[in-house]
Amino acid sequence: xxxxxxxxxxxxxxxxxxxxxxxxxxxxxxxxxxxxxxxxxxxxxxxxxxxxxxxxxxxxxxxxxxxxxxxxxxxxxxxxxxxxxxxxxxxxxxxxxxxxxxxxxxxxxxxxxxxxxxxxxxxxxxxxxxxxxxxxxxxxxxxxxxxxxxxxxxxxxxxxxxxxxxxxxxxxxxxxxxxxxxxxxxxxxxxxxxxxxxxxxxxxxxxxxxxxxxxxxxxxxxxxxxxxxxxxxxxxxxxxxxxxxxxxxxxxxxxxxxxxxxxxxxxxxxxxxxxxxxxxxxxxxxxxxxxxxxxxxxxxxxxxxxxxxxxxxxxxxxxxxxxxxxxxxxxxxxxxxxxxxxxxxxxxxxxxxxxxxxxxxxxxxxxxxxxxxxxxxxxxxxxxxxxxxxxxxxxxxxxxxxxxxxxxxxxxxxxxxxxxxxxxxxxxxxxxxxxxxxxxxxxx
Amino acid sequence: xxxxxxxxxxxxxxxxxxxxxxxxxxxxxxxxxxxxxxxxxxxxxxxxxxxxxxxxxxxxxxxxxxxxxxxxxxxxxxxxxxxxxxxxxxxxxxxxxxxxxxxxxxxxxxxxxxxxxxxxxxxxxxxxxxxxxxxxxxxxxxxxxxxxxxxxxxxxxxxxxxxxxxxxxxxxxxxxxxxxxxxxxx
Amino acid sequence: xxxxxxxxxxxxxxxxxxxxxxxxxxxxxxxxxxxxxxxxxxxxxxxxxxxxxxxxxxxxxxxxxxxxxxxxxxxxxxxxxxxxxxxxxxxxxxxxxxxxxxxxxxxxxxxxxxxxxxxxxxxxxxxxxxxxxxxxxxxxxxxxxxxxxxxxxxxxxxxxxxxxxxxxxxxxxxxxxxxxxxxxxxxxxxxxxxxxxxxxxxxxxxxxxxxxxxxxxxxxxxxxxxxxxxxxxxxxxxxxxxxxxxxxxxxxxxxxxxxxxxxxxxxxxxxxxxxxxxxxxxxxxxxxxxxxxxxxxxxxxxxxxxxxxxxxxxxxxxxxxxx
Numbered sequence: 045x046x047x048x049x050x051x052x053x054x055x056x057x058x059x060x061x062x063x064x065x066x067x068x069x070x071x072x073x074x075x076x077x078x079x080x081x082x083x084x085x086x087x088x089x090x091x092x093x094x095x096x097x098x099x100x101x102x103x104x105x106x107x108x109x110x111x112x113x114x115x116x117x118x119x120x121x122x123x124x125x126x127x128x129x130x131x132x133x134x135x136x137x138x139x140x141x142x143x144x145x146x147x148x149x150x151x152x153x154x155x156x157x158x159x160x161x162x163x164x165x166x167x168x169x170x171x172x173x174x175x176x177x178x179x180x181x182x183x184x185x186x187x188x189x190x191x192x193x194x195x196x197x198x199x200x201x202x203x204x205x206x207x208x209x210x211x212x213x214x215x216x217x218x219x220x221x222x223x224x225x226x227x228x229x230x231x232x233x234x235x236x237x238x239x240x241x242x243x244x245x246x247x248x249x250x251x252x253x254x255x256x257x258x259x260x261x262x263x264x265x266x267x268x269x270x271x272x273x274x275x276x277x278x279x280x281x282x283x284x285x286x287x288x289x290x291x292x293x294x295x296x297x298x299x300x301x302x303x304x305x306x307x308x309x310x311x312x313x314x315x316x317x318x319x320x321x322x323x324x325x326x327x328x329x330x331x332x333x334x335x336x337x338x339x340x341x342x343x344x345x346x347x348x349x350x351x352x353x354x355x356x357x358x359x360x361x362x363x364x365x366x367x368x369x370x371x372x373x374x375x376x377x378x379x380x381x382x383x384x385x386x387x388x389x390x391x392x393x394x395x396x397x398x399x400x401x402x403x404x405x406x407x408x409x410x411x412x413x414x415x416x417x418x419x420x421x422x423x424x425x426x427x428x429x430x431x432x433x434x435x436x437x438x439x440x441x442x443x444x445x446x447x448x449x450x451x452x453x454x455x456x457x458x459x460x461x462x463x464x465x466x467x468x469x470x471x472x473x474x475x476x477x478x479x480x481x482x483x484x485x486x487x488x
Numbered sequence: 489x490x491x492x493x494x495x496x497x498x499x500x501x502x503x504x505x506x507x508x509x510x511x512x513x514x515x516x517x518x519x520x521x522x523x524x525x526x527x528x529x530x531x532x533x534x535x536x537x538x539x540x541x542x543x544x545x546x547x548x549x550x551x552x553x554x555x556x557x558x559x560x561x562x563x564x565x566x567x568x569x570x571x572x573x574x575x576x577x578x579x580x581x582x583x584x585x586x587x588x589x590x591x592x593x594x595x596x597x598x599x600x601x602x603x604x605x606x607x608x609x610x611x612x613x614x615x616x617x618x619x620x621x622x623x624x625x626x627x628x629x630x631x632x633x634x635x636x637x638x639x640x641x642x643x644x645x646x647x648x649x650x651x652x653x654x655x656x657x658x659x660x661x662x663x664x665x666x667x668x669x670x671x672x673x674x
Numbered sequence: 675x676x677x678x679x680x681x682x683x684x685x686x687x688x689x690x691x692x693x694x695x696x697x698x699x700x701x702x703x704x705x706x707x708x709x710x711x712x713x714x715x716x717x718x719x720x721x722x723x724x725x726x727x728x729x730x731x732x733x734x735x736x737x738x739x740x741x742x743x744x745x746x747x748x749x750x751x752x753x754x755x756x757x758x759x760x761x762x763x764x765x766x767x768x769x770x771x772x773x774x775x776x777x778x779x780x781x782x783x784x785x786x787x788x789x790x791x792x793x794x795x796x797x798x799x800x801x802x803x804x805x806x807x808x809x810x811x812x813x814x815x816x817x818x819x820x821x822x823x824x825x826x827x828x829x830x831x832x833x834x835x836x837x838x839x840x841x842x843x844x845x846x847x848x849x850x851x852x853x854x855x856x857x858x859x860x861x862x863x864x865x866x867x868x869x870x871x872x873x874x875x876x877x878x879x880x881x882x883x884x885x886x887x888x889x890x891x892x893x894x895x896x897x898x899x900x901x902x903x904x905x906x907x908x909x910x911x912x913x914x915x916x917x918x919x920x921x922x923x924x925x926x927x928x929x930x931x932x933x934x935x936x937x938x939x940x941x942x943x944x945x946x947x948x949x950x951x952x953x954x955x956x957x958x959x960x961x962x963x964x965x966x967x968x969x970x971x972x973x974x975x976x977x978x979x980x981x982x983x984x985x986x987x988x989x990x991x992x993x994x995x996x997x
Contacts, residue, residue, distance in 0.1 A: 256880050258880070564724065576709070613719060613723065
């Protein structure tokens with residue numbers, strides 16, 4: 045189906061570097077071109093100008109010494125919450141994009157559950173202009189599926205798309221009404237954008253606050269069964285089959301979700317999905333071990349080891365398309381309450397890269413090129429935005445990675461305004477060593 | 489017993505202890521004019537075998553059984569806020585009401601007097617005895633409170649950092665009283 | 675006599691807090707039960723008081739209302755000569771919407787020695803224990819644990835049966851929402867009993883066998899062979915999750931009646947943490963009948979709580995809580 049309104053995704057204008065840049069001496073890994081070689085990279089006028097061994101630096105060029113580092117297409121996080129407008133005590137576009145840059149990301153897609161929600165061009169434009177002013181990373185706003193996120197009527201997707209939105213999601217909450225999802229899948233095809241779903245049947249969640257299993261039983265906390273997510277994904281895929289369009293499941297957490305997505309792809313449906321690092325590396329046992337730490341509380345919840353293994357397998361076999369942090373800042377006062385009443389969500393921008401490098405690459409689960417693909421090329425494709433590649437002419441967005449650096453996660457050193465992470469104190473090998481956006485080196 | 493102390497000498501052997509028990513039993517009965525209303529209360533833990541031996545002697549002398557109770561004074565100690573963790577509490581079992589009785593508290597060693605002070609406080613929570621007297625095997629001095637024993641097995645002058653230990657073979661396998669001192673400096 | 679001889683038992687109590695049974699060793703549990711023996715006798719004297727906690731301040735923080743547990747703690751505190759301060763859900767102090775953290779900081783400023791807390795949410799006592807120098811006693815946190823209840827239950831069983839090891843204990847009722855059952859499972863298993871939990875399928879939590887118990891869905895199976903039958907209170911109005919249609923149906927399906935007790939083992943005892951719903955989980959004649967030790971549980975509750983207060987008051991801590 046190709047009655048799209050405008051072929052090219054609007055690229056928000058973002059500050060461009062004034063001088064050419066030579067990234068010298070690094071190991072360039074670009075999965076989009078099957079490239080893994082020790083070459084230099086030339087960036088000029090905001091785009092990739094060339095790759096080669098020992099490039100001659102043009103006049104006035106800046107030199108970036110990438111010796112000992114990996115040079116890859118700028119990483120893109122397709123699921124973050126920047127909390128602006130309306131919740132600036134948790135995070136702002138400025139602090140959130142600073143956190144993104146510190147974490148090695150050159151672009152993020154931000155969700156719409158702000159105050160007011162992003163269901164119109166005005167909020168979309170506000171977010172974009174804040175991102176431009178801050179200049180730390182590109183921001184691709186995701187607008188709501190429904191007006192006011194009330195789950196009843198379609199939002200003005202066209203207006204938001206024209207203003208720069210790249211996808212639509214009511215994330216934070218589910219699109220519960222099946223007819224609304226059907227209409228959204230049909231309508232979004234006019235703009236050729238994905239509908240992203242936070243899959244959760246709230247009636248099955250009930251008062252649940254953690255995974256329904258042996259640990260919720262032992263701790264006396266209400267559980268969220270796997271079926272709460274599975275029934276929605278199953279339903280939506282059946283709808284997708286009727287409507288066509290692009291459907292993306294956010295933050296996978298169950299065995300069955302992986303199976304459903306595998307099956308859907310085998311049948312040729314245009315369904316994609318993401319997984320977050322915390323679901324790949326933690327389980328519900330963390331709630332017990334941490335004695336009810338609210339830094340282990342998020343939706344969907346950390347689930348059992350069997351789910352975790354299925355998610356890793358799904359990632360390895362390619363059923364899961366990309367990695368997304370679901371960066372969800374909350375003010376420390378908001379999280380410093382009893383587990384049962386704490387808000388859901390944890391940070392992710394400043395821990396994702398180190399976790400993936402240590403627990404996927406160094407652990408031998410996935411090769412480096414594949415991890416870069418999951419963090420860059422794949423999200424770019426799903427969001428329909430430029431990037432995820434260092435082919436000539438593509439945006440000059442570059443991430444530098446230090447594979448060997450030993451880091452200890454220190455939440456008090458985060459650029460994010462918030463501190464809600466379960467990974468504080470973790471010792472990991474590998475970290476982001478810098479970003480370049482539009483040919484500009486990002487200084488923090 | 490603190491581990492740095494070494495036994496210096498045996499103050500009383502089992503025969504001497506048997507004799508003093510007999511003597512004290514006689515003194516108790518003499519002062520009480522018989523066994524009516526008499527009751528012995530052993531302070532845990534080594535006051536208990538002492539009280540039981542006295543009861544046996546008294547029964548042999550007078551042909552009448554005298555009741556024996558046990559008293560644990562842990563809950564009445566005055567030093568609970570300074571020691572940690574809490575000492576083990578054992579049961580108190582007096583066995584009968586103490587109102588109007590002549591109670592003879594029995595303890596092994598009289599030292600600072602604080603244990604007896606605690607025992608008196610405990611007894612008062614159980615009722616109003618006609619009189620309370622005190623029998624001890626050894627009085628080693630260094631009183632910190634104005635407390636005295638009515639019946640004493642032996643008065644032993646000691647240094648305050650020494651330690652006196654009474655053993656009864658019903659509980660300890662042997663019967664004696666020993667004096668412990670600090671290890672001699674090499 | 676220098677009181678040195680028996681100050682240390684096999685497991686001297688060294689924890690600042692009593693937050694649950696799950697983390698205790700069998701020896702620590704026995705220390706509490708043994709200490710409670712000595713305190714039982716205080717209730718039988720003419721003057722039911724000992725000066726042991728004189729001058730100590732105990733704060734009773736009851737965010738959830740509770741007559742039974744709170745008055746049991748209050749009596750225990752008075753009998754130990756402690757000064758008890760009561761904050762309950764109905765007093766303005768706790769309803770002004772102050773966060774638990776702020777409540778804790780304000781309490782700290784009053785320098786209490788011990789805090790007894792009952793709260794609707796699991797983990798609330800742990801939050802206080804981390805922040806406060808005072809020892810924290812969990813008097814029930816949501817559906818998580820109620821350690822002093824399990825201790826007094828064990829004390830009662832030991833008293834009646836002489837032991838816990840090898841006994842078959844059945845716990846019947848709304849297992850999913852019960853903190854009493856969780857604490858009891860931990861304690862009974864640590865002391866070597868075999869535990870069966872019985873509930874209708876809609877009131878049985880997921881994966882309960884992972885706690886080391888047998889799960890059955892009929893009360894008859896629970897009664898068969900049991901040395902101890904522990905009934906739990908059913909509060910259908912609390913569920914709100916469509917778990918059970920009516921109390922009448924519950925009584926018919928799962929109520930403990932004299933007819934059902936006919937299949938019970940010789941010497942069986944029936945327990946209930948209270949308050950009872952007569953005619954819902956337990957028939958009146960069983961509650962008042964010869965197998966019931968329900969009132970003994972209440973008496974023992976005071977002794978056990980005195981033991982807990984006594985043991986915790988002996989633990990000094992320089993800074994707030996565990997490192």
